[in-house]
Amino acid sequence: MSELFVELFSEEIPARLQVNARNELKKNIKNFFIDNQIKFNENFNVYSTPNRLVLHVDKIPNEIKLSSEEIKGPNVNAPEKALEGFIRSNNTILEKIFKKNTEKGEFYFFNKESRKIKVSDLLEKNLSEILKKIAWNKSMKWANYDLYWGRPLKSILAIFNKKPLNFDFSHINSSNKTFIDKSLEEGMKIFNDFHSYLKFFKQKGILIDQGLRKKIIQNKINEIINKKNLKIEQNDRLIDEIVNIVEKPAVIVCDFDKKFLNIPSEILITTMQSHQKYLPTFDKKNNLTNNFFVVSDIKDTKGFVKLGNQRVIEARLSDAEFFWEKNKTQNLVKQVDKLKNINYFKGLGSYFDKIQRMRKLSSLISDDFLISKDKIEIASSICKVDLMSDLVGEFPELQGIVGGHFARFQGFDKEVCLAVSEQYLPNGMESKLPKKMYSVALSLSDKLDSLVGFFGINLKPTSSKDPYAIRRMAISLVRLIVENEIKIKLKDLIVYTCSVYRDQGYEFDIKKIQNELSDFIIERLKNYLKEKKIRQDIIESSTFLLGLDDILKAYKKSLCLNKNIKKEIGIETIAAYKRSSNILNTVEKMSTESLGFADPGLFKNDYEKKLYKKINDIRKYFLSIGKDENYEESLKILSSIKNEVNDFFDNVIVNDEDIIIKKNRLELLNMLCKIFDNYFNFSKIEA
């Protein structure tokens, strides 16, 4: 049993691409072993540092045995040259060739005997292909070469069973050597096995295993925060990125001048995290502190690294402070007019036009939400002013949040400030959801305005392209409604939004927008339900009759049926419905002059009468329930009809000889199916 050990040395590969390359290499090498029926340790790993992509697989046999096989050659009638070629390519002699009949005629054959192949030979032959198959998310060329790689590839070390594998990959020849110094790419050293390689670098403080690096970073950080009584935010994405941009991590605690803590913390955190890859710290009360972590790729023996990073953050924070001090005092209301100079979108006017529309829209929504019209109008008017600030110019990801801080500083109402902060939330499936009604109203009107606008100028997303993230907007709209249990008439709001656009002189095809946008939002609802692990047939049923105004209902009913579908009430409800609808489907279609109800005068037995009565009871139930329908109760009521249904089918023959009786019974079953529609259309449910 042997090990395969490959190291691909390159210039610094970005964190995301390392992950991509590790996965690809792992997949390709696995496929190679499986395809060639070579045993291997399936728990193998691919490691990476910015400069080294390392593959290590052990428990591989040195040889594999290929069983004998018959190899088909040319047809016996083919020219002699074909036979000669066949003999040559199989490295054999004429005496070993024999003829054999097949369905397609008589052919020459050769019996290839079982033989052993060295795995090292196979690897040498295939490794180049395996590497070529790595599908980079982004790759480049360099110098005169045609090879595409994440960043320039410098050397390949390849070992099997402690011996070098020799192959060419583009312009590079593999060997048993690699560079020790990743910076200057100097000091070639020979390695014959993975463990001596790992050990060698470990002695230099370099950790090839990204998992180990992560552990060491986390342990060190935990040690320090415990000592200092601090906390850090769980941020896996940032930690994973940091892990992949260092090879010998050294955690350094730095600090910045406490005076900067007067700047809103989001600004400080964004500066540290996304711009500098630092980890901010918090005290036990979750307040940001002036301590932060830098993960350096070098031991800071002279203190330069700490000093340098502190200087960088202070320079960045003084910039931010300068803008914060300047922007916070600029009167939000007085700046609203300037939004006229800022284009919202070509064909949809300026941001000033947009906030006028949002103001009207949110004002209408405020009636439904029973919130102050004045306050939501103020929030709408000032909500986009921060787009003109230097701070949002510097930190575009903090739009809204920064505006909220300005509003707070200038003494606006608390709920108004929060609404401004949260206007862009939620932003997709995973994002935080606003709960306060002012925030929800502002976010709703922002999204509705955008959706109607983009559909109005025909910039709907296509199946492959969605450059304006319109899908995300619609998903967010669905989440706002469903997760906050909001009852609004979305259809009316869309029509109203169209009319607000029309007042500004935008002539949209209202009918078209209504239809297309409605379908689009319903599609997003379906995706949303799918994310919530609701059965596909239930999703299809819930959106069959329920439309845009009933998003919340559709969601709740789906959830309720999904929960109960394997329970007694679910099974019975569906059984009762299916028994009736199956008859209706098999018997020739109800004649067009269906009355919609059965005539009790034509009933011939109690089973019909009892079923009729039960149907009417249930119908009354559905007529009496209002907005606060209890969906589980409704399912229970529907399922309670099972006795009457079963008695009916056990004792009554629908297909009566008398056509009038028959028709009346079909009408009865039709009535039965119709009352089920009060929940939703069950015809798409699979039993």
Add this chain to the structure above:
Amino acid sequence: MVSKIKKKTLSFQDTIFNLQKYWSKKGCVILQPYDLEVGAGTFHPATTLRSLGPKPWKTAYVQPSRRPTDGRYGDNPNRLQHYYQFQVLIKPSPKEIKKMYLNSLSSIGINHEEHDIRFVEDDWESPTLGAAGLGWEVWCDGMEVTQFTYFQQMAGVECKPVSVEITYGLERLCMFIQNKKSVFDLIWNDEGITYKDVFHQSEKEFSAYNFEYANTDNLFKIFEMFEEETKLLVEKKISLPAYDQCLKCSHVFNILDARGVISVAQRAEYIARIRELTKSIGKVWIESQS
């Protein structure tokens, strides 16, 4: 400030001298700045045009760069509407370029064994040049000091061979070396002249021009004129003069942008117009190279 200068501090001008000497020894043609207003060292024809076509090329030069929107009237310690880049372009990209770069840092007093030097992913794109490249921004103890890019495309044409471009932000680098918090405190020479002495007035006045006084009506007209001239010269198949006119378009556009008279939609349109010019010039240049 003057009295505090230590003998050993590398001045702004010495930093430039050292880099020039270093890259000269590496075989680069040391050029002087291009004599037109440009937004970055990349716009120098020694980079844009010379990176196209098959002929090998090595150069290094200082390029004054103008970014009208970054002006702050000399009030901000980190922002300037006019600053210096030190630019290196080598085609094809040499195998040992990283080593060469790290040694160039040593030549200005930054030892990579004492500092945390990082190559942080930063892919570059210039919509006006129709150019794109992959590479990094280089951080020194957390401060970005260099852009390091392998050109993949220039003027809409795939680069073959690939050039490598190294762009040092000279002010940033010197602030790091001299340990200064404000660009205006940088020591320019050993006589105690500071960056402020040399450029503060210019920052103030040009910010006023860029943001307040530039005559936008005229500039719109001038843009059209330069554009027309570029097209004419492209027809005549003289790429270098055509490129000059195109650079002028680009600068006029930058001022208009700073004046805030170009809307988002217009912006994209102007950028596309400049890109079309660059592409047509690139074609003429490549033809002239074979």
